[in-house]
Amino acid sequence: MKLSILLATVSGCLALYDPSSYTDRPCGDDITNLWLDVVAVVDNSKGMRFDGLQSIAASLVSVFGAGTRIGVNSTEKRTTRVGLVSYNEKARVNADLTTYTSFDDLFSGVYTALNDVSSTELSYLSNGLGAAADLFKKQSFGTTRDHYKKVVIVFASAFKGSGDLDPLPVAEKLRTDGAFIVTVAYDQDGNGDLMDKLNLIATPGFNFSNTEEGGNLIGKIQGALMQSNCFCPNNYDQYRVSFADKFSYRYGSCLLPVNIAASWKPAQMSCRNRKAYLATEFTQHKHDFIVKSVSSTTGFHPPLSYHIGLNQVLGKWVWDQPQGLPQIELRSWFNWSPTYPKKSSSFPGVQNLQNSNSTQWQNIDAFKVSTNYICEAYACDTDNYCDDNGTL
Known part of the structure; x- marks a missing residue:
């Protein structure tokens, strides 16, 4: 294009x-002028625990809480749409890319959606990524926002699945289609193994941890979003x-x-x-x-x-x-x-x-x-x- x-x-x-x-x-580094289509993919399996889920909700709204325009605006093209997918054994679309039309919508919607931990310990990231890819396919690619960069932000407590449940092919397809993948490891064991595994699906340089970012996880995610939003036309x-x-x-x-x-x-x-x-x-x-x-x-x-x-x-x-x-x-x-x-x-x-x-x-x-x-x-x-x- x-x-x-x-x-x-x-x-x-x-x-x-x-x-x-x-x-x-x-x-450019003006977070208020961010213009992206973003889907947050959040692990709400039993392993995440309630405290982890609440921390994710706080982090997610904080990323966009510095004035980023949420939704669409007929007079300002620099807006960001945010979708939300939660997953465990299966994935659920809590909000598609048209649900949140303001930051207030995002704030209340995220806390409502991330208020309950699933009773299952099964956590298949492939299902969450697949739901995000489906949202982009239906609501971003081939629309008036086709040229907006696509970003998936993954918050995960586990990295599991093989065969049809292997997250690697789904992530590779997303990246091939031009999407960026930001990963945040909520490593309950604290041994760094989860972050290493998530690095396999993350866009290079966009793999973070809730414990290893020097208290600046929000800034790191915002930086990844602004790098994703910095690009050149074809042939340049x-x-x-x-x-x-x-x-x-x-x-x-x-x-x-x-x-x-x-x-x-x-x-x-x-x-x-x-x-x-x-x-x-x-x-x-x-x-x-x-x-x-x-x-x-x-x-x-x-x-x-x-x-x-x-x-x-x-x-x-x-x-x-x-x-x-x-x-x-x-x-x-x-x-x-x-x-x-x-x-x-x-x-x-x-x-x-x-x-x-x-x-x-x-x-x-x-x-x-x-x-x-x-x-x-x-x-x-x-x-x-x-x-x-x-x-x-």
Whole structure:
């Protein structure tokens, strides 16, 4: 699915992220603007015990209690729907994705649903996950909220089941369909074994315990939700700590390698027409990430060459920025090829050019040198709502 990003306003973006900090944009972290479809899957078997169930109820409402808009809103698209599934031997849908229309609904509904522990000791997480998958299938995928990211939050006291009751295939299907899985181990024995087992189904980095989070379980779950809510449109690479690991910490920056050659100035205009800009390389890490991105993109061939956002304006080297924002003066980490930059106002654009084992900056004529280029845009996140029409 293609997505188009709707930046609220330039001034709004400045208030949240200031490019002059000379750092790459982090993902938005405004929990009030979370926009997800979430299903909480709660183990209410005998092993959870009443105290555990009450702790889960308190944790769940606290996750969304800092102002997150619950339900749907005709004037604000950044809303979160929350469903609730309890499970033991079987699963029960306590609330589908349309039940809770406000935080008050969520508060009272969660405490009502999680007020009784089952009399059975049987606990089959596969049934709970299956019920969550069914809710997404019926009420999220293929609807006006199809482009909203899906998250399952599991609260479990056991990890059991084999064959048709094995939770691993159900979890794998959820992840394949694009859902994130957050797990919280309520390990009554306290030996860590349950957390290790839940790690098999959790999205990497999203596996937590009620006893091992330094008193910050709510913050950890909220952080996982905001990382889930930080993503890029199709064909864009999300800038992250590790290019090889798509689940490593993600930044709020999206990179689009364009494999149709253009000179520097038209490339800049092409990016702006995509509500983007020519990419920045504030650090060696960002540069190396882009090299790996273009190296894995069809249409980029050794020796690599591509335009980036560095350019000369009034005698100063500055980085391209979203239209309407001031360009940022080159400050630190320099990657010029030997004998560059050429001291000529006739060469105001910059390309990366591969020479032997390194890829370095060279300033060029902004209209006479045509090559591929890299666009960069802000990610879809709590600061930026993205709809499902068109391209970025």
